[in-house]
Structures are given as structure tokens and as C-alpha cells.
Amino acid sequence: MSEAVLKVSGLTIAYDREPVVLDFSFEVMPGQLVGIVGPNGAGKSTMIKSLVGSIEADVGQVWVKGIEGRKSRRLLTYVPQRGSVDWDFPVTVYDVVKQGRYGKLGLLGRMSKKDRAIVDDALEKVAMQDFAGRQIGELSGGQQQRVFLARALAQQGDIYLLDEPFTGVDAKTEAAIVDVLRELRDQGAAVMVVHHDLSTVGEYFDTVMLMNKRLIAMGPTAEVFSKENLQKTYGGKLAIFDADAMTVVSQGGQAR
Amino acid sequence: MSVANVINALEIAEISARSLEFFSFKYAFVARALTASILVGGLCGAVGTFLVLRRLSLMGDAAGHSTLPGICVAFLLAGSVSTLPIMAGALVSALLAAIAVGVITRGPRSRSDAAIGIVLSVFFGAGIVLLSYIQRVATTSYAGLDAMLLGNVAGISPEQLIVLGVVTVLLGGATLLYLRPLSISTFDPGFAASVGIPVRAIHYGLLGALSLSVVVSVQAVGVVLVSAMLIIPGASAVYWFKRMPGVLAAAVGIGALSGALGAWTSYLFEGVSTGPAMVLVATTFFLSSLAFGPRGGLLWRAVRRRRRQRAMLANVSVSATGVR
């Protein structure tokens, strides 16, 4: 019934001869909320960046909604890690969310009433409408993350790629963001999230992707998020405190 | 000839009389010098703002210094100090330097400040070598090549002014046209790439615009001081505005005003060349911004600190802003 909205085949990315992502292939359906987990340096961010076009892949093909090629990447909505942003840059919260409309407005397009409504709506969804006039650097980590999520919402896409959205974010914000993601998923979007906290995987994601340069396993969380798959992914440096794999603590497995 | 002596020697009346002359454009060359100074200030302010925001300020320095070898080579090939070949030579070597830096800073393990510093030194060093070579072997007069180091807008010809004007209009228009992609790619390059903004092209485009701006500006301020006019307006503007349109407008305004006031100062006093005067005015703007600017200026920071302390002492909870 539903076609894969995102299909990747044979993706390989190397920095300087060392492969960081190796022979990666997977499919994502609409209505999936996918958690991507793996140890540090496993290539998770790199893989996401190459999908949206921020990094060049060496080998591999990517189909977005069945279309291959660079142009189709625009259909992806990307929320990057907060670390790569220049916080001193003179933009307000409203400006940042407005950036989400760039795909439609282009170089000189004026904002229509509809565009304004979309931006306001996005800000409300993340409860940041009162901060619209603040310079982005004045906000806390959690508030900044919410603004970036609002920007993603303003893009009005239906395939979301988020890179570690919960890093440096308070618990309340994390819960709020998860709510928004679930809502998106329920509306039929596909959402992929690079996630670092293994203990919340079972709670947040219906699908999980385990990777360490290669794809170890991908599928429904209940099936795939198992002790043996985790051992394979993290190289055995793992302490599991609960056989259900609901409370799992990683001891920083390193990528080979 | 110190400024103190000069100010003692001239009555206020004299200064007023000369100022009146200045603004009435008694001489055509003064009108040209004023126009050129304003254009150079505004253009460098606009282009330089993006350098400052991208933390490429050192590139402004490199661009200025990198024109020198091109100027010398152009002189050796053309055999004269005429405008067009000199500007062409300056542009070629500035572009080469920009490409060199662009290539180096795109790499994964790049240290952009070291790369820019190296390019700056190599090009300028080559320029000095060529300059002394010219001193040794020139069979035609090379008078005026040294002038490129410091620049003198008082000597600007109508042709040079027209070139400057055209370049300013073109680059100014391009900046306004591409303001959104420039801003987004500076703020969040990963996101920019994902919405189809050609981040690399913008990077090189900016460096190209920089080279062009520098080439037309050296005749007014010289290769050494052009980096000041690129960096100071933008660096000052961020103390006043929290959004891009404001920052850009302020930078252009500060640059243009520095140019105008510098030209005016050069008219008032003997021995004060316009280029250095412009830079001194711009520096004054920067110091004022640093001290009094509402966004991070020293005065405001002190005032806010006092308010916070007072609020804490009065046991009122600090609002959740400003705390990361």
C-alpha cells in the first residue's frame, strides 16, 4: 500500500580513505518514527548530512519519494545538531523559523498571509511564540532546540531528519519535542532521529536503526532492539540492567 | 606635525570656513574624493560585514595585501602606472589568493586562520620582492607604485571614480539580492545546504566580491588599510542591531560616514591623507560601539549586571532569559 518515502542503497562515505559509513541500505515508510542509535563515531550524523546534501557521499543512491538525484533532497526537512550553528549571528527567533519558508519564498519573495500563519503556527506548536523577538543566542539550549523544530515544521515537509535533538535539552523540552514528533508521525510523516540515549529508545520510537558504520539491524523496536543486536553494535562494551532492554546503559562503545 | 599643533594653529572660524568650502564642492576633485570615500566606505562596509560574521576577518587583510604582486607584475608587463592594467593585475592576484584560501578552508582538517595568514604573507612577501626588483631594473619610471601601499583619494581621476561607482552598484545590488542565502548559510550551513542553498558557491562568490571590492578601494585607502575599512563597520554594527537588515544598513552607514568624515578631515588639515583619516574615524565608531552599543557594549553589560544584582538582592527571581 505505501511506498517507501526514503530509500537508500549502498551508501558509502569516507573521510581520507577511512570509511565512516559503509554500504548502507534501508527504506523508511510514512508513519514511522525511527530512532538511529550507535556508538560515537558510528557515522550517524554523517549519514544524515549526506542525505540532505551537506556532505558528498562517495558511493550510493538515494530516492526521496521515488525520485533520485540532488533536487529531491529538498523534500527532506533537516534539523541539524545545534553545535554547528553560529549563535552570535544577528537573527531573532522569528527570523529562524522564517528560514523554513525559504524553499518557497526564494531570494526575494515576500511573505504572504499564509506564510505568516505557518510561521506563527509553528512557533505555537513548540510554545515559543512569546520569544519571537529574541535574538537566538539569548535562549537556553532547550528553547533553541524548540525553535529549530519550529523551523522544520514551517517547511511543511513530511520527511524529517533530526540530528541529536535532545542533547543539552531539559527534560520538559524533551517531552514536548517528543509529543510534536509523535503528532507528525500520526499525521503520516516519516521521522528519523539520531538519538544518543539508549534508555529512552523503547519509549520514543516504533522503529529503530542500529548502526556502526554499517547497518546492523533495522525494524520494529520490540524485535530489533535486543541484547545481541546491541552487543553487535556497541562491540560488547555494554551493561544491560534489564532483560527487556528497556533500561540499557551503554558504556561508550567506540567505533572500530 | 602633531594634531595638537594643528588645532592650536587654526581658529574654529578657520575650520568652519574650510568646512563650508568642502561641502560647497568648490573644487571638482574634492567632490570626487568625497564621493569615492563614501563609496569605498559603504562598499567595504557591506562586503566586510559578511567577512566579520563568517569569522573571515583576516581574509580582508589577506585580500588587501594580496593585490601587491599583481600590481607589480602588471607594471612590469605594461611598462607604466596607468589605471586599467594595474587594476587588472591587482584583481588577478587578489582572486588567486581568494581561490587559494577558499580551497584550503574547505578541506576537512583546515585551520582557516593559519591558511589565510600564510596566503597573506606569501602574496605580500612576493609583492615586496617584486617591488624591490622593480626598483633595481625599471627603465621606466615606477613613481606611484609605492602610492598603492597607502593610497590617495585626492588623486582619483573621473575614470577611476566611474569604475568604483559601477562596482559599488553591482556588488551592492548582488548583496541585497542574495541577502537571504548569505545570511542562512552563515548562520547554519548544514540547514542551508538542505534547502538547496549552494553553500560552496556562496563562499567563493563572497571571496570574489571581496577581491573586486579591495581592488577598487586600494586607490583610496591603500592595500594596508583596506582591511580596516572591511572589518570595522561590520564589527561595530553588531553592537547595535540584532537582525541582519539592521546590521547591514548600520555597517554601510558607518563605512560611508567614516569615508565622508575622513575626506572632510583631509580637507581641513594639511598633511592628513584621506585613507588614514577614514580609518581613524571608523575606529572611533568602533570604540563607541564597544562602549555604548546596546547589544553587548560595555556600558549596557555593566548596567544589566547591576540590575541583576539588585534584583537578586531584593529576592526577586530572575526571569528565564539570558541564561543558557
Add this chain to the structure above:
Amino acid sequence: MKRFSRFTWFGVVACLLAMGCEPEKKRGASNVGKTGGDGGLAGEKPVVVVTTTMLASAAREIGGDAVEVRAIMKPGGDPHLYQPRPSDAKMVTESALVITSGLHLEGWIDDLVRNAGGERPVVVASQGVEPIKMEGSPGGVDPHFWFDLREWSKASQNITDAMVDLVGEETDAGKDISKRGAAYKARMQAMHTWTGEQLATIPDAQRILITSHDAFHYFGRAYKIDVEGIQGVSTEQEASQRDVANVIEKVKSREAPAIFVESSVNPSLIKQVASETGAKVAGPLFSDSVGTPGSGAETFEAMFVKNVEEITTNLGGDYKAFSPEEKGK
């Protein structure tokens, strides 16, 4: 791919560094056959190093075959702005005598001589010259003394004495040098008288000499003509718009028929004044250097004569060529 760009980069840097070495080697090659080091003998002739091209011209005429004269400056160069190179220090090392212009013209010569090491007499040609003080700068003097031929004669005497001391007073070479020095001095005297006559033919109202920089005050003092320069005594001083405006006013008020560019200074400011006032641009005058080959002003005498011709004819005077009776050689 990344390795490739690294090597290219390295290659570019290495090439640029090599460029810095090349001129040195060229110099060295041309010195083959002439032993360097102390003693300063070029084959058999002692080497005399001078700074300006004017000094070189005088020294060569007076010294003749007895000495080898080398000049640090090249024609067309500006001694105010000159940056000495290591090969210049080498030149000094290989010399037996150094003659400088003095009066702070060459700020760079002292270090050069000191760095050259060794011992050699350093003679200041302007010794005994009556200097013109610079206004506005306490203790500052105008170095352009060669434009007053009486002072230049004194300098030529200093040059003669220095070279005679070098080769020995009683030697044939010494006697020849003395003879040529006297002839040179006499010719300079004749030229001095002639210059005064030429300039006297300029109508009083038009006796105003406007140039790029203040190089001609000694000329003005000696031959009774007003002078004004846009830039100050040293071209290191940048001219402000005020300076240009002042000169424009002067040109207008005196109705100067012509203003003059100089061979070693950027002409753009003079051209600016010309376009504002409609005055004719004349010249080039040779101020801080003799002319380049082909300019007709390759020696000091030629340069001075050309200047006088240019000034006299363009300011409405009646010019007659210089034909000294006792012209030597």
C-alpha cells in the same frame, strides 16, 4: 586528491621563495672577476659607492678611469622611499669609499654602512653646504641642495677631495682627479651663472614654480623664483586634500602658466591641480634622480639643463642653450 593539492601548494610556496633568491644570484654573477671583501678593489680600481644618481654622475665625471663608481639608487628611483636590499650592503662591503648626499635624504644609509662591517671612509657630500630649514619641523632640513649649483660645487669639491685621498694625492691618478674636479667645479659655476640668466628672462609675475613635492627650495633661493610643492619635502608625507587645495589657490592667485610633474613622483596630484585650474602640465622635471636612459637627462648636467629649459620655456622666459667655453673632455 587532497595529497595533490598539498603538493601543488608546497610547490607554489617554494617557487615564491625562490623568486626572492634570484635577483641576489644575478648580482653575484655580474660581480664575477671583481674581488669583494675589504680593500674594495675591483681588479685594480678602487670601488666608490654612492647613494643617489646625481652623486654617481658627478663622481664618474670627476673620478674618470681612476675609480669604479657604483650607485645604490637607480635612475627614476625615489631616495626618500627607497628600501635597501642585502645586495646593497654587499655593494658597500666591496667598496673603499662611500659618498652620501646627507641632510637626512637617505635615512637608510647608516644602517647599511654599519651592517656592511669593515672600515671605509664615509663622506657626506653636503658637508659645508648652507642648508634650508624645513618649516613646521624643528631641526629638520631640506635635503635637495643640488639644485643650488654653488652648493653643488662645494659638494663636488668634497667628492674630489675624498677620491684624491683614496688614490693618493701624489699619484698620477690623484693629480688627474684633482684636475677633473677643478674642471667640473668651474663648469658648475658657469652653469650657475647661465641658469641665473635664463631665469631672469621670466617675467616677474610668472616667477612661480609649482611641483609635485617640495624639492626645489634651493633652486628658488639661488635663482630668485617662488616655489611650491603639493607634497612636503619628503614624498613619505602623504598629501591631504588641503595640500592640493592650497596649491590650487596658489596657481589661481598667481595665474601660473604651467605646473610641473616630476620623473620620480606619482603625477596624479599635479594632474588634479591642472584639471581644476586649467594650467598646463609641463615637465617632467628631474628632482630626486637623473633621468632614465633615453630621457635626455642621464647625467647631472643634462638633468639640470633640461630642468632649466623646461622651467624657462614653460613660464614664458626666453631660453638660450648652455654652451660653456671651458667645457672639459
